[in-house]
Amino acid sequence: MNTPQVKLCRDCKHHMPEPEFEWNLRCMHPVVNSRDPWALAGAKLYGSSARTERERTWTLRGLAPCGMRGALWEAK
Numbered sequence: 001m002n003t004p005q006v007k008l009c010r011d012c013k014h015h016m017p018e019p020e021f022e023w024n025l026r027c028m029h030p031v032v033n034s035r036d037p038w039a040l041a042g043a044k045l046y047g048s049s050a051r052t053e054r055e056r057t058w059t060l061r062g063l064a065p066c067g068m069r070g071a072l073w074e075a076k
Contacts, residue, residue, distance in 0.1 A: 007070030009050040014074065016047060025050040029072050031065045 009015045014029040026047035033039040036048040056064035066072040 007073040009054065009070075009073075011076060012070075012073045013076045014072070015050060019046075027053050027066070029066065031072055035065065 009025050009027065012027075014027055014032075015025045016028055018024040018026050027033070027050045028045075028047040032048050032053050039046060039048045053064065053066050054068055054070070056067050058064060063071075
């Protein structure tokens with residue numbers, strides 16, 4: 001029986017700690033950020049909330065870009 005690999009955001013090359021709140025991770029993946037108005041409109045490079053992205057399962061366009069399954073996850 002194969003055990004599914006757990007894809008943690010902290011092990012993904014597209015994460016960064018949130019400035020001043022290092023315990024909270026931001027997703028910097030271009031596909032995830034292309035659908036996040038807060039990430040697109042910020043004055044500083046800030047990314048999307050990694051937690052919010054991972055809890056999403058569906059969007060209006062279908063499956064969430066990364067979601068709980070970590071579809072866009074890449075090892076550091």
